[in-house]
Amino acid sequence: MKNMQIYIICAFVSLMFPLEANAAPSLEKAQAFINKLGEDTIRMIKDGALSSKAKEQKLDDLFMTTVNTAWMSKFVLGRYYRSMNEEQRRDFATTYGSFLRVTYVPNFRRYTGEAFHVIGGKSLSNNEFVISTKITSQEDGASYQVDYRLRCDGEERFRIYDIIAEGISLITTQRSEFASVISNNGVDYLIERLKSKIDKASSTS
Amino acid sequence: MKRGKGHLQLLSALCLVCAMLIALPAYADHDLSGLNEDIGDDIYQYADVKDPYEKLNRGIFAFNMVVDKFILKPIAVAYSVVIPKWGRDRVDSVLKNLTSPVLFVNFVLQGEGDEALDTAFRFMINSSLGLGGFMDIAQEAGLKGKSTDFSETLSGYCVDAGVYHVLPILGPSTTRDTFGRMVDGVMDPWNYVLHTQANLVRQGFGVVHTRARLLPLTEELEDLSFDLYATYRSTYIQSRGTLRYPGIKQCSKKRMPK
Numbered sequence: 239m240k241n242m243q244i245y246i247i248c249a250f251v252s253l254m255f256p257l258e259a260n261a262a263p264s265l266e267k268a269q270a271f272i273n274k275l276g277e278d279t280i281r282m283i284k285d286g287a288l289s290s291k292a293k294e295q296k297l298d299d300l301f302m303t304t305v306n307t308a309w310m311s312k313f314v315l316g317r318y319y320r321s322m323n324e325e326q327r328r329d330f331a332t333t334y335g336s337f338l339r340v341t342y343v344p345n346f347r348r349y350t351g352e353a354f355h356v357i358g359g360k361s362l363s364n365n366e367f368v369i370s371t372k373i374t375s376q377e378d379g380a381s382y383q384v385d386y387r388l389r390c391d392g393e394e395r396f397r398i399y400d401i402i403a404e405g406i407s408l409i410t411t412q413r414s415e416f417a418s419v420i421s422n423n424g425v426d427y428l429i430e431r432l433k434s435k436i437d438k439a440s441s442t443s
Numbered sequence: 444m445k446r447g448k449g450h451l452q453l454l455s456a457l458c459l460v461c462a463m464l465i466a467l468p469a470y471a472d473h474d475l476s477g478l479n480e481d482i483g484d485d486i487y488q489y490a491d492v493k494d495p496y497e498k499l500n501r502g503i504f505a506f507n508m509v510v511d512k513f514i515l516k517p518i519a520v521a522y523s524v525v526i527p528k529w530g531r532d533r534v535d536s537v538l539k540n541l542t543s544p545v546l547f548v549n550f551v552l553q554g555e556g557d558e559a560l561d562t563a564f565r566f567m568i569n570s571s572l573g574l575g576g577f578m579d580i581a582q583e584a585g586l587k588g589k590s591t592d593f594s595e596t597l598s599g600y601c602v603d604a605g606v607y608h609v610l611p612i613l614g615p616s617t618t619r620d621t622f623g624r625m626v627d628g629v630m631d632p633w634n635y636v637l638h639t640q641a642n643l644v645r646q647g648f649g650v651v652h653t654r655a656r657l658l659p660l661t662e663e664l665e666d667l668s669f670d671l672y673a674t675y676r677s678t679y680i681q682s683r684g685t686l687r688y689p690g691i692k693q694c695s696k697k698r699m700p701k
Contacts, residue, residue, distance in 0.1 A: 247658075263460065301475065302473075303474075306476070306477040306480075307473060307474075307475030308473065308474060308475045308476060308477030308478045309478070309480050310477070311477075311478075312477065312478055312480075327478060328475060328478070331477075331478055332473050332475070332477050333475065335473045336473075343666055367533050378528075389480075397477075397478075404682070405681055405682060405684070406678050406681045406682055407487065410487055410681060411674060411677045411681070412680055414515065414673050414676065414677035415668060415669055415670050415673040415677065416669070417673075418670045418672070418673035419669045419670050419673075422670075427670065431669050435667075
């Protein structure tokens with residue numbers, strides 16, 4: 239009888255910590271990562287104690303560590319990536335990363351208390367995941383789904399590489415758009431256009 | 444651009460995404476380690492929606508942009524200024540209620556019995572208690588409306604999307620979507636029951652209402668895009684490619700844009 243009790247307790251304990259023994263990146267960890275990222279971001283935006291400048295700096299750091307802009311720059315170039323030399327690739331990666339960061343600031347400042355919830359997710363491979371979230375407007379209750387694709391590297395670090403809003407993927411759209419620009423005017427022209435958008439966004443922000 | 448739900452969602456999401464894609468020191472140091480990772484050409488399966496008439500399409504697109512700038516957009520702006528959000532929601536509700544018969548037939552053809560029944564109940568409740576669709580009572584009672592069309596029905600039967608094209612005034616489409624739109628028009632009982640003028644008013648409201656809803660987004664897209672034609676093409680095809688049909692055998696090809 240005593241043994242039975244121990245078994246039951248062991249069973250309960252193992253149910254409570256089913257993942258602790260598993261060191262590999264898990265879906266639960268990926269979901270927790272996105273959940274924390276969303277919560278941290280919203281908390282930072284709402285933080286009245288931080289100056290606007292300090293807020294920007296903090297969010298910038300968060301962006302740098304959580305979004306894999308270098309890989310995204312490679313993906314959005316598609317087949318044109320292969321024909322570029324190392325210097326062009328690095329130049330494009332840096333410019334594209336800056337572009338992503340500066341162009342969306344004005345949107346971000348329009349945050350009006352939308353609620354953010356992780357609603358599910360699935361493993362795409364042993365280190366790739368797609369996590370679904372639901373964004374609900376506080377004003378009219380309208381909601382939409384945003385999925386994040388993320389990858390876990392060898393150092394157990396998750397980084398986002400695509401954002402899919404209601405089935406529309408950011409990097410897929412940009413790949414298509416950039417292919418059109420490059421085939422008509424070349425890569426250097428695209429980089430120039432990105433830089434001019436960055437300068438414009440920086441000067442108005 | 445009548446069918447622009449995808450753009451709307453993308454832009455709305457981008458607002459939120461900014462929560463993660465924040466700005467600032469414009470050219471700060473970047474972590475370029477991602478360049479060593481595999482390019483991942485296979486992370487999405489791209490459907491074969493070609494654009495063989497791109498030159499013609501770009502011409503029609505340019506025409507649409509002019510019509511939009513001088514006619515459609517000013518009307519949509521006036522509409523959203525004059526009619527408050529509550530009023531626009533009522534327009535939305537009435538228009539949606541009127542699409543119920545077409546939705547019902549399509550859900551039946553897709554083998555989606557539950558969706559078909561929900562649509563029928565919604566139509567009955569909203570047309571009576573909801574005062575002709577004026578109020579979406581059914582939604583408040585937990586019966587949420589879903590949308591579909593004949594093109595989706597065909598997609599469920601593994602009919603390919605065909606080629607991409609841009610319709611004058613109506614905007615982005617594919618062969619299957621244009622055909623589906625025509626079949627939906629033929630199936631729509633209101634086209635036979637209502638007077639021609641009433642139907643024109645209905646269609647007109649539909650276009651203006653949708654355009655008004657898209658106002659904040661099209662402006663941002665125009666600002667952010669490097670090639671608006673390509674952006675609309677990609678988002679349109681993606682927004683039409685995420686449909687799922689649990690009741691019908693899945694087609695092996697997943698539809699994603701080029």
